[in-house]
Amino acid sequence: MTEALLIDDVHLVSPGQPIRRHAALRIESGRIAWIGPREMAVPAERTLSGRGALCLPGFVNTHNHTPLMIVRGMVEDLGFAPAYTPGIPQGHWLSNEETFLLARLGQTELLMAGCTTVVDYYRAPDALARAAMETGLRAFIGGRVMDADSAALAEGRFETDKALGESTLRDSLDLIARWDGADGGRIRAVHAPHAPDTCSRGLLNEVSHLADADKRPVHTHLTQSRLEVEQVRAREGMSPVELLDEVGLLNPGLFAAHGIYMDQVDIARAGSAHIHLCHAPIGNAAFGAAAPVLAMREAGVGVTLCTDTKSADMFETMRMAIVAARVRAQEFVLDAATVFGWATEGGALALGLSDLGRLEVGYRADLVMLDPAAPNLVPVVDGCGILVHAGSATNVRHVFRDGQHLVADGRPTQLDLEAVLRDAQAVADRLWARARAV
């Protein structure tokens, strides 16, 4: 048993609950052991004064590809999937070590932004798991499985690359064998077929059988682009949602990113299957799209939020979820309390963690404290409204995961931040030099 910590003088903001002002919260053995008015708190071995800070559950950020930080700031104006464009560093140029260094940067950013649970997936998943081991995040790692020939794909055709399918599946199974349950269950491995337009029906079938057998969650992209819908219709005579249903993947164990291009039939089908959506409002909006998230929720889809490597800022994402829904509906829909629930408890439930995402006794002590002296966080009235509509990742001062103090006064406690930044910049310099020389 670790020593008890008392967090004193915080305003607690937890989904579905009114704000609790000037509260104290006691952490023991990685869990919230007591919550009450600060006057009633029993002293603990350690005390951290919040000085009136807003305190909320750690964010659950359900879809990221941290090594793609490499192209950040350089591809946003280039259109869809610029990673496959000449002149841009290619993912397959990255060595395992370089993938690790980029993932470590991305995950450090996520941690410092208050995300305590993240889903990270890309090629070389072993490097992502190693990064999670260092950064201290609760991580769900996926090894990207696909068997589409990328040269044909770039021309809009689907051709099966059997060797790629076999090698990515092998990497994914190796990841599961090696990393699932690491560090007391903090690191978990999920199945991660890339998307319906980059996986053959045969490969999706294979993943479905594996998931049936081991009951592991399945993460994928779904109806991310019009191109995907057209290609799957031409190839299979059905929508991507129908295809996933046919291969047995459309069920509550599926958490799918984007979900933009779904018609009414797709939405009803996804809803009655109770899949989970990883809603990426910023990435979607950048391509001129807004997912039908409210219709999906109405139909029975569970909603979670993700930053999808565009940034790590879940405040920005919550805000954008509201804006995108209102633009789509041309109406005053959605509110701060709802998106705050998606960003915390919604994500936890999608990942099967029923003791995460709220500030309640018995829950895991994943929590974030914001800067009590930040002008943008005043006035505090209900707490939730201001953090959603005016908060920023830069307001995060303290981050705890399972009671471990991973960010203190805005600095990671277990990482050499300067080295994380320097090493990632060096990888970027090498790769961009190579891209420009091609």
Ligand SMILES: [Zn+2]
């Ligand atoms: Zn993605």
